[in-house]
Amino acid sequence: MRRCDEVRELIPWYVEGNLEGDEARDVAAHVATCAACVRDVAEMVRLRADVRDAIRGIEGLSEKVWGRVRERTGGRRLAQLDVGSFVLGFRLGASMVRGWVPVRGDLQVLGRNIKLFERRKGGSR
């Protein structure tokens, strides 16, 4: 049988239904016979509901975020050439966006993209 302190540190995941196997069985068996841990479970259920409700109330994403993602991903990838390594490399890519083909070259430094050039509809930038 697990001790109260061992059970209590698992109760947040017990109320989430996120314990498996022996842990789930042990916690359920302990809680069934321990009034103090039952109170802890009840408090945790309330806390969980409060936290979920509060976070759900946070205002969601505006559509402009997708617009910025869309600008940077540039449609269906047709071809991509990678040269170099994770530390320093060069990527040349061509995409298909509604009937036209933007081409973009990026310098890659430590996995981060730094745009060198981009040929888009209406000229380069």
Add this chain to the structure above:
Amino acid sequence: MAAWNDESAGAEEREDRRLLERVSRGDEAALRGLYDRFGERILRYVYTLLHNRHLAEEVVQETMVAAWNGAGRFGGRSKVSTWLFGIARHRAMDLLRREIRGERVPDVVLTIPDPAPAVERREHVLSALSGLPDDQREVVFLTFYEGLSYKEIAATLEIPEGTVKSRMYHAKRKLAEALT
């Protein structure tokens, strides 16, 4: 790439993997699907870390672009959500470091649009969450909002499982004090 069609994964996870596989082939509609499934979850996660709407939105954007560029490297060893939240967390930490160097972006507090009486309680809870250290708040979010197990949280944050339990233990004590 063998894990794209892992039959042991749940229906949600299989759908996430199908979308990511299409993203790896350059399918922008699939990227939009991934954005619809994860964008707001990532926003809320990052907001609990950064308390800044501009930065949180920037991290969502960076995470989606990283998914577009790196979908082909998803190894299938974790859930798609764990992979995306890991990317988001790294981006958020990068932004925090930039902020510490003085490149601060003006803060805009996310508002709560719902005019119902429950707003007051929500604000009280958010305020209590804000009072937690960042590492504890993150564990509370991943446990109660994302529904991750402590093992999944340990994998996402790259910390020992005991540390996850300890952070949650301290967080729940502080939240209980703040909310009674």
